[in-house]
Amino acid sequence: MNNKVIPKLLSICILLLVIAGCRKKAWDEFYNRPDSLADPIYAQLNNKGNFKNLLALINKSGYKQVLALGGGYWTLFAPNDEAFDKYFKDKGIEDVSAIDSATARAMVQFCLVYNSFEKSRLDDYQATANNQGWTPSIAFRRTTAYYTGFYKDTGLNNKPITAIASNRNNTPESLTGNYVLGDDNNKYITYFTDDFFNSAGLSASDYNYFYPNSTYTGFNVAEAKVVTKDIPAENGVIHEIDRVISPLQSIDEYIRTKPEYSSFRALLNRMYANNTIQFIYNTDATHRYQVLTGKNDSVFVKAYSPLLSFSPNNENFLKLEENDGQKDCWTMFIPNNAAVDNYVKKVLCEYYPSLDQMPIEIIADFLNAHLFATAVWPSKFAVTRNKFSEPARFDPVTDVFDRKILSNGIVYGTTKVEDADVFSTVYSKAYLNPAYSLMTRLLNATGLRLMIGSSSVPVNVFLISDKAFAAAGYSFNVSKNQYEYTAPGSAATTNGVADKLKRIALTCAFFDPYKSAVDDLSGADIVKSGTAGIEGDFIKFNNNTIVTGGLQDDGKTAIVDSVKTASNGKVYFISDLLTYSERLVGSHIKDLGTASSSEFNYFWQYLSNSYIYNTATTDILGLTGFNTVFVPNNKAIVAAVNDSLLPGTGTVPNMVPNFNPSDPKGKDLVRKFIQFHIIYGHTIVPDGNVSGSFDTYLKDTVGNSVKINVVNTKGALYIRDNSQRPDPKNISRLLMPQSNNLSNRCVIHLVDNYFKYN
Template identity: 40%
Template sequence: MKKKIHQLLAFSFLILLSSCSKDAYDDYYGRPDTLEPPIYQQLEARGNFKNLLVLIEKAGYKDILGKAGYWTMMAPNDEAFTKYFQQQGIIDVNKIDAETAGKIVRYALIYNAFRTEQLSDYQSGTGWVADNAFRRRTAFYDGFITKTINGQPKVIVGANRNGGYAIGDNNNKYISYFTDEYFAAKSLSAVDFNYFYPNAQYSGFNVLDSKVTQADIIAENGIIHEIDKVNLPLPTLEQYLEQNPKYSKFRELLEDHGLVSYFFSQEVTNTYRNYSGKSDDVYIKFYDPSLSFSPNNENYLKQADNDGQSDLYTILVPENAPLQEFIDKVLLKNYSSLNVLPLYIFRDFINAHMVQNAVWPSKGPSNSNALNENLRFDFNSDIVEAKILSNGFFYGTKKIQKSNLFYSVYTSAYLDPKFTMATRLMNDGSGLKEMISNISTRYTLFLPSDAKLMEMGFGYNATLSSWTYINPAVGGSSIASGLARARLLRILYNGIVLTPNGELDDLSGSGIIRTGDMDLPGEYIKWKNNKLYAAGNEVTGGVPVGIIGHEDQQNGRTYYVDNLLQYSEEMQGLKIKRLSETANSEYLSFFNYLKNSSLYDAVTGKIQGVELGTSYTFVIPNNAAIAKAITKDVLPPSVTPSSQYDKDRIANFIRAHILVNKIASDDGLTTGEFETLRKDDFGEKTYVLVQSTPGTLSFRDSYLNLAHYIPAQSNNLADRSLIHLVDNYLTYQQ
């Protein structure tokens, strides 16, 4: 009996002890009395979210929002729903189906909890960036969509990267909001807000065009911001284009000419089949990766996980009428239909209307498109509508972006199938495209056709992506692709001339001009009576380049030509030799010293130290100047002296008259001190001062001897060189 009593007392004590432990446990781990209720209960308790609560239950989110989690909810109040019912022509919330309920609820839910002061800050990978965000990712995404593609139904998902797809990323939509802090940091104002929402009032904290009537309602599982409007998920840029027929021409260029592709994905198909129970295959819709962005990508650049908080895309889309006029007058000027235009034209045209950043209305023209051109729209008169969408700003326009590519001398080749070889080379990283398509700088372009290039031995193997050249004059010998490309590049560069004042608009007279631009000067070419000559044209029997037509563009003139502006492949010494062989040649005395010197190879014409492909200026004293140099004992009287001393004097005299790495002419483009081929007794470089203005050219040595060029016998073309006759000799300090 005692044993039973003791057992009973022990059991009672354990019960008491257990009870005390539970109280202690609850005190430590239990839900604090001061903790705010979860989002669902908070909405319920406040009494003015009755309609939203019905939709939360229809959408299947009551349990989620009534328990744990970490959300921000942009919650429309009952007054917002009253306006929504009127707009939709329905009686009450019961008329809203589950699918629409899901859209409203999930688009109102932002991942993670953000108080008002945090919403304007960007969550970068390295920390918070103050006042640099105006968007957040929501719980809504489109998912799998069935569309008819080329007459066949297909289940597709949009790309969730630009030119790519990441498994497990649902391509969630973003929602935009506008705060005083963000606007102040970005120098924006209510003007920018009202440009998109002309019938709304900027309040300092707006979610799209709705006002936040009460912010920072704290809940156990997040933050609630009460708003006065019901927001449905916004379309992407792609979806808005698809919905709006007045931009159908632009959409056709984007969708129907090689910029869109559909790829089957087994992984995504497996996900779809598990989710839906259906057996369809799923295709990912990709846009050409060379486009600035994919209009169906909701994730912005994704260079950092949250970069979509701080920026979005912008697209400017012309209405059908101005676009059709551009297609007819520009794109199809030399093509029979859009179907035969090269793919790169579509890429460039679309990119001309894309910006990889948010273009705010007040800052429109200061932005650059994907071709690095400034936007050429007047945001006060050229924009017919402005929309903030889920992944970008959309501007409908009454004109096209007047892109460099379609209004410059580059356009003459770019939009004509007769010049595809020149266009290919301009586009392959040569830098020619960027140079001559700059519509703020005037150029003259001498453009050979594909037929002429092929006749002259050039070709392109598209299968191997390689250039070919077979020399028609040397028994059909061919050279490697890289050398063939370099050869053609140099010839085409001979036909590009910077002409800020239209210097070559009239070729009926005569003259000489430098090719290339100021950053990369080219060689010189001449013209006379509508015929052109580069150094190689003179060497090859004087066969000139004729003009067979021209076209004026916004930044200059394109001449269509019947021959190539060939560069010379002979040594400059041979050109000096020919100059000395004319009757009463003023070059003869100098050449007599040159040909008998140790520097000269009589067979090849090579001058020691002078290499093909390098720029030089040859300053040749005339006969009287050579006689003067002999009188002053600068040169020995004999061109074939016996002493090594005199031989060296002749060699150094010749070197002192050859300027290295510089082509000087009488155009005012080259002034300054430039190195000669001559080295002093210590092996140091010697220099000559070149002074040039339009119509004058002079050379001065270190002894202040001045030599003026003789115009009628100067500006002779050679390989990357000019040969001038001057009235004095140049010398050098020993």
């Protein structure tokens, strides 16, 4: 090689080496770990010098490599050595060597939260819906690395099985218990910050209710105080705490270990009749278990009934958003065995031989009264609602003997049951009695349950037995999901009677201001069913016998068999259906006025000969909905004739009625007179409730209803017309006892005067 070439090549090589060295230095400066970066969590704990026991626990757990490397992001709630000294003393052990590796792993995992959160971020909720992002000061929980996984349970016929907890609330349409493969059902850890407490309206007393031996500092984790917050690490953040926190059980796991709750748990874990749980074989979970363990067990998902407000073994909360478990959790009030046993015997099973025979909805309602799908804090019992919109009706001082914050919720052990409206109101007298199943169904279908089943709504009700419905030909076909009617003595069955039965049911409820009128049925009165501002059918009672328009048509009465008192009113058990009249109003006026001696006779004669009356059907033209008919007595009719409001013969003041005028003017006078004596849209009786100005069926020249004014007092009605007649000539009064005649959505009264519209 040329001697001149060699030096050149050497120079080029040296230059390349220099360039490469410079580039590596720049690379290292850019990509190497910065000197200012904190050490990984494991090294930081080691550097601090007061986490020797925690480090030993981490070593034993198998998590050293995870925490020693810089990858990943974690939040570690780290008990210091002083915390472990307390723990060892409480457990009666010397040191970490007495803790097995599985327990060590669980303890480390439970203190290890996914992602890195300084104190200022821990109480912020990571909202995912609509890309909302951080929502400040409403979070009090975070997901840990710990989960239970497969466990041993007891299936049908007391057979031991391998199970896994459901990781979602169940749904009616799910065949898998709504179990989601790949979700390990990780447990949550609960912490308490000043920002969250201020946002939620909580105080130190809420914290100390659960942890009476700890001091609330504004940053606590379970029973521990945070001694040093926000210790930075390359792979997360460390919060030093003064207590060792053991992994928490779920609600399902907790009550399994508590014999004092065995009666409530028996209701919560029914498997044979009226099931509230089932164990559902899962192929994927079985395969995973067999791969992990080498065993050939089948795995079953423990799934709670979709009728329940939540699944007590679900650690994920609702999962409507990915992280919604950060800001809420379940709450269960668990009555002790004595309270449950007594309530089941005296209330739930008053009319059932056992829980097996009652509808499962009753069991579900009892359980759901105690299951709140939200956090119920000690100071918030009165304002936090369950699925029935009812508060926790417990005294946190005298009624609660056990209180725990668990991995998926809060548990309160109580000495009494939740006093649920569904079991204490007038509704319960039908709901809990199988002899009133059709009545219960109708109360639900009409929406009456929502009102009569609320302890805050005063109401009296009449209940009709299945036997009475059957005697009248009515039943419910469960397989066809329809109400049916079979006429007595007939084999033909028809449907299409739902509306009729619902109207009968609506006639059985009396709210304020009508409730007080039926507080005592030993007297006599006429009362509107329903509530103020809503028209309903009327009933009449006399010495514990009841008449409606329909019963009156059939010549029958309903008898009060017995009476019970509930939390919001009285229940009258009656012998027959409160049927409504299906006859037209004109037919009842005919009944009242046909007799020549009747005070309704003159009005009836004018009506029957008018062109607004259909003789064949007894229909009054244009009459619809609810109405009140005021019939002037015969003397008042004669006075109206002499006042030129009705056609007549002779001369004033001795004119007599012409009931069938042939001239158009006379016919129209009759039409106007009749229409002005019928109130449209309202039924009014002398009960002191409804007064005011009311539309009649008569229209003025521009089509507006001509009104009359009614003053309503108990036992009397005063009706003032629009005429310029001086008092008292323009005032009409009810004539009793000929008034208060029941018709089809109508009441017919007799009055001592006529109404003048001009």
